[in-house]
Amino acid sequence: MNSSVTGKKEYKFSEIIADPVIKERFEKVRKYFFLRESTYDMTHRCNVRCEGCYYFAGEKQFAEENLDENSWQTLLEAEKERGITFVVLAGAEPSLVPQLCEVCYRTIPLGAIATNGLIHIPLHIDYKIHISVWGNDQTSLEIRKAKDMLARQIVNYQDDPRAIFVYTFTPVNIDQAREVTALLAQNGHKITFNMFSAPEGYQGHLRHDPDTLARTRQTMTELLLQYPETVVYSHYNIVAHTDPKGLHALYSCSYPRRNPLSDIGLGRSFRQYRTDLQWDREAACCVPDTDCDDCRHYAAGSAVVTARMYRHASDPESFKAWLDYVDTYLAVWVKDYTKGQNLCDRFIAPPSAEA
Numbered sequence: 134m135n136s137s138v139t140g141k142k143e144y145k146f147s148e149i150i151a152d153p154v155i156k157e158r159f160e161k162v163r164k165y166f167f168l169r170e171s172t173y174d175m176t177h178r179c180n181v182r183c184e185g186c187y188y189f190a191g192e193k194q195f196a197e198e199n200l201d202e203n204s205w206q207t208l209l210e211a212e213k214e215r216g217i218t219f220v221v222l223a224g225a226e227p228s229l230v231p232q233l234c235e236v237c238y239r240t241i242p243l244g245a246i247a248t249n250g251l252i253h254i255p256l257h258i259d260y261k262i263h264i265s266v267w268g269n270d271q272t273s274l275e276i277r278k279a280k281d282m283l284a285r286q287i288v289n290y291q292d293d294p295r296a297i298f299v300y301t302f303t304p305v306n307i308d309q310a311r312e313v314t315a316l317l318a319q320n321g322h323k324i325t326f327n328m329f330s331a332p333e334g335y336q337g338h339l340r341h342d343p344d345t346l347a348r349t350r351q352t353m354t355e356l357l358l359q360y361p362e363t364v365v366y367s368h369y370n371i372v373a374h375t376d377p378k379g380l381h382a383l384y385s386c387s388y389p390r391r392n393p394l395s396d397i398g399l400g401r402s403f404r405q406y407r408t409d410l411q412w413d414r415e416a417a418c419c420v421p422d423t424d425c426d427d428c429r430h431y432a433a434g435s436a437v438v439t440a441r442m443y444r445h446a447s448d449p450e451s452f453k454a455w456l457d458y459v460d461t462y463l464a465v466w467v468k469d470y471t472k473g474q475n476l477c478d479r480f481i482a483p484p485s486a487e488a
Contacts, residue, residue, distance in 0.1 A: 172221040179225035190332035191422035196407035209240035220244035228252035250286035268306030304345040318363040328429035350375040367457035389417040453477040
């Protein structure tokens with residue numbers, strides 16, 4: 134639709150980045166456009182069992198474990214050869230197999246590990262460490278069946294520069310985010326936000342509805358403003374992850390499971406390996422077996438939203454919002470990357486697919 138119909142000015146990209154503040158941030162983030170990710174299930178074992186865990190949905194949980202370090206070394210060298218520069222180690226629980234995490238780190242030194250934080254991952258595995266939090270300790274005991282979980286996580290990763298806590302909002306823990314964020318701030322930790330995204334077939338009480346999405350949006354906004362040194366997030370992250378529409382409906386998911394294109398981007402490069410070191414394009418996704426219509430997962434957004442740069446290059450405010458999202462994504466996932474001050478302090482509507 135042209136500007137004579139919408140009444141909005143049409144910008145050239147060169148006009149948008151002529152703003153020195155925007156240009157500086159764009160130059161900062163584009164140094165990382167070389168990142169190419171794949172994900173790896175390190176083990177099918179876990180020391181907690183959480184309601185709604187995506188790992189224990191579908192068939193991947195039944196893949197045979199390969200604990201042979203030489204096999205992992207061969208796989209990671211092949212991954213590096215085909216252009217993968219960033220690894221995400223998950224599972225079940227990667228801290229149960231630190232020797233395999235070390236093999237990955239020696240070969241591809243940029244990456245992140247998703248962990249429940251109950252076992253400390255050795256410091257020489259210098260990946261970003263994402264510690265999952267699902268509420269205060271009472272709620273964690275009910276949903277994850279683990280006592281004193283947050284207290285143990287804080288002690289395990291105190292003063293560890295790799296660590297960032299990932300708070301997953303469910304309908305039952307929205308208000309507890311204030312208590313958890315205050316505690317992490319007192320202990321000098323960083324926190325970012327995730328949204329519970331239902332596994333396929335899940336109909337339990339943790340699935341969000343319009344009311345819980347709205348309350349989550351309000352709580353995230355309050356915490357972002359109250360704890361700017363602790364909360365690693367932006368207004369546009371809040372928009373993207375609390376909209377009644379999921380990420381696929383808003384942005385079109387880039388992962389092979391929903392993306393038929395295999396010649397460019399994630400459709401070409403992304404693989405999701407099981408514990409037997411096999412992968413399946415039809416299931417390849419950063420959080421496989423998630424209900425795509427309900428997916429608001431932070432890991433998915435980190436790739437799906439960032440891949441839509443040109444949709445956001447329609448006007449300066451939309452592009453600022455996108456830059457805030459990318460700046461947040463890099464600070465959450467890349468060790469030693471420092472997030473800048475957010476450029477956009479209001480909610481910007483996601484651009485349409487036609488933009």
